[in-house]
Amino acid sequence: MGLDMYAMTTAENPEAEVDFKVGAANELSYWRKHPNLHGWMEALYREKGGAEDIFNCVNVRLSRDDLERLEADVKAKRLPHTSGFFFGASDGSEEADDLAFINRAREALSAGLIVYYTSWW
Template sequence: MGLDMYGYTMSAEFAAGRQTDVMPTTEEEREKAQLTDIAYWRKFNHLHGWMENLYREKGGVEVFNCRTVRLELDDLERLEQALENNELEHTPGFFFGGEEIYPEDIEETKKFIAAAREALANGLAVFYDSWW
C-alpha cells in the first residue's frame, strides 16, 4: 500500500466544464474519454500536497483520495515555478512516504509538465489523480 499518483489526458469534450472529480468509470466511458496515462509517481507526497491545494482552490471538498483535479496552463506554470523554487512542502500521511524528495520525482514531474503542455496545445484536458 502507498500513495500512487497519476497524470493523464482525456478528451476535452468528455471533461467539459469540470475542474475536479472527473473520472470515467466504465470501459466504455474510458474509451469515449480517450483516457491516456502520461505520468506516474509513487509516494511523492510533496507533489500530492500541492495538487490537493489546487483541488481545494478549484472547489474540491471531498477527501483527496481517488479524486481528480484538472490542470490548466497557468496551473502548470505555477507547479513549474514551485519546483524551481523548491517550494513543494512535505505532506504527511500514513501511506505517503518520508520527507525526502528524490531526483527522479523531480524529473518525472518536469516530463509531466512538458507532456501536459503539449496535450493542452493539442486540445486535450489534463488531470492528476491519486490513490492511497
C-alpha cells in the first residue's frame, strides 16, 4: 500500500479541468511515493476548482502552461513538502524523471492528446 501516481493520456476531451471521467487512457508516466509532486498536483487541482475533500482517485488535466510552471518549480526545487501516512518521502532524486515526464507530456499535447494526473493511495 502506498502512494501510486500516474500521468495519463487520452484522446477524449473531458468537459472539465478536474474531476472528470474518461473511458480509454494510456499511462504516460508512473511515480511511486513522490509526495512533493503529489502536493504540487493537489495545489493545481484546488486552483482549477477541484472540490473533493481528499485528493485521491481524482483527475486533473495538465495544460502547456501547467507543465511550464511545473518545470520551473522542479528545476528551482520548489515542489511543496508533502507528507501522508502512505506517501513515503521525496528525496530530490526524482528530478530527472520529473523533467523527462514533462517532455513526454509536451510531446503528447503536440500530438493532440489530453494529459492528466491521477493517483491512488
